Amino acid sequence: KKKIAVMTSGGDSQGMNAVVRAVVRAGIFYGCDVFAVYEGYTGLVKGGDLLKKMEWDDVRGWLALGGTLIGTARCAEFRERWGRVAGAKNMIDNGIDSLIVCGGDGSLTGADLFRAEWPSLLDELVETKQITKEKADLHRHLTIVGLVGSIDNDMSGTDTTIGAASSLERITEMVDYIDATATSHSRAFVVEVMGRHCGWLALNAGITTGADYIFVPERAADSKTWREELKEVCARHRAKGRRTTTVIVAEGALDSELNPVTPEDVKDVLVDLGLDTRITTLGHVQRGGTAVAYDRLLATMQGVEAVKAVLDLTPSDPSPLIGILENKIIRTPLVEAVKQTKKVASAIEARDFDTAINLRSNDFLE
Ligand code: ATP
Numbered sequence: 001k002k003k004i005a006v007m008t009s010g011g012d013s014q015g016m017n018a019v020v021r022a023v024v025r026a027g028i029f030y031g032c033d034v035f036a037v038y039e040g041y042t043g044l045v046k047g048g049d050l051l052k053k054m055e056w057d058d059v060r061g062w063l064a065l066g067g068t069l070i071g072t073a074r075c076a077e078f079r080e081r082w083g084r085v086a087g088a089k090n091m092i093d094n095g096i097d098s099l100i101v102c103g104g105d106g107s108l109t110g111a112d113l114f115r116a117e118w119p120s121l122l123d124e125l126v127e128t129k130q131i132t133k134e135k136a137d138l139h140r141h142l143t144i145v146g147l148v149g150s151i152d153n154d155m156s157g158t159d160t161t162i163g164a165a166s167s168l169e170r171i172t173e174m175v176d177y178i179d180a181t182a183t184s185h186s187r188a189f190v191v192e193v194m195g196r197h198c199g200w201l202a203l204n205a206g207i208t209t210g211a212d213y214i215f216v217p218e219r220a221a222d223s224k225t226w227r228e229e230l231k232e233v234c235a236r237h238r239a240k241g242r243r244t245t246t247v248i249v250a251e252g253a254l255d256s257e258l259n260p261v262t263p264e265d266v267k268d269v270l271v272d273l274g275l276d277t278r279i280t281t282l283g284h285v286q287r288g289g290t291a292v293a294y295d296r297l298l299a300t301m302q303g304v305e306a307v308k309a310v311l312d313l314t315p316s317d318p319s320p321l322i323g324i325l326e327n328k329i330i331r332t333p334l335v336e337a338v339k340q341t342k343k344v345a346s347a348i349e350a351r352d353f354d355t356a357i358n359l360r361s362n363d364f365l366e
Contacts, residue, residue: 006019006034006035006102012287013161015299025056041073066290089125108338145334146322150164154200156337160324164295174285178191186243190263206248220255
């Protein structure tokens with residue numbers, strides 16, 4: 001009987017509960033035992049109560065709940081080898097042979113490292129007499145499956161990540177609220193949104209709210225001209241009768257000299273234009289609230305696929321990442337997707353936008 005563990009790790013996103021529910025129920029449906037690892041990798045390192053066998057009823061009602069009920073954490077110990085040795089021991093003590101991780105690229109990098117090191121972790125446990133050789137031989141193979149839970153939509157190898165649609169919905173709602181009061185007072189608002197290296201949330205929120213101007217990491221604002229251009233665009237829109245000015249700034253926005261473009265920088269320009277300007281940093285409301293229908297669907301379809309992957313994989317198959325490409329749920333090599341995602345972030349840092357955008361598409365699959 002397969003024993004599968006499911007974990008949520010890194011920053012939370014809407015839809016993570018739906019992932020856990022789908023994995024628990026699909027796992028039970030296919031005859032497996034399913035464990036929840038509480039508090040991300042901390043649960044693996046510490047074990048005990050943080051590793052809990054789940055029953056069908058344990059996840060009742062989770063589809064509609066925001067956040068992640070099994071908790072998530074940044075776990076420094078798992079970055080150390082001793083932490084991963086402890087994690088391996090806890091898995092073996094519970095008979096767990098497969099791990100489904102829902103998180104961002106950091107969490108999936110950790111998962112892949114864990115799998116790559118697994119044979120040597122077993123050897124170390126045998127050498128230090130923490131487990132017997134016979135037990136190690138029963139656990140020679142570890143199956144890892146990745147699911148991308150992230151509001152940023154910054155992962156290569158999938159068109160969208162679990163939580164991105166909900167976060168975009170939340171931002172859109174918030175900007176609509178702001179627009180209402182901005183119209184009353186004829187004010188300008190600079191709205192900062194999340195996304196780290198990725199401008200997906202900012203770009204799409206700009207479109208869904210009809211913003212005047214959008215700053216994203218993928219297109220550097222020309223340090224010499226962006227202020228004048230921003231002024232010109234906003235003044236033109238005002239001249240046509242607009243009573244509000246809305247500028248969306250991605251948290252990772254940069255100018256052509258690698259300086260961050262901050263909401264304060266943008267505000268200074270709008271004030272200079274004579275506009276009564278306020279800054280709103282949306283912050284954690286973007287990760288909050290319940291998952292929209294699309295994220296619930298994505299999480300459920302991908303959670304079921306993750307369990308199927310656990311059951312299908314042979315020891316020689318690479319660890320898969322479950323993604324969605326052109327509306328089809330797919331499996332793609334986890335290592336490649338993580339490598340590609342890191343290359344995109346480096347290309348953006350190096351201001352090589354063409355490479356970044358090409359890499360973010362899924363050329364490596366061909
Ligand atoms: P988000 O995109 O929301 O920030 P993330 O999964 O990228 O999510 P990280 O903080 O980068 O978030 O990673 C989450 C956890 O994964 C870390 O706290 C650590 O326990 C583990 N992890 C990340 N990178 C590694 C690594 N290189 N080796 C081992 N473990 C890692």
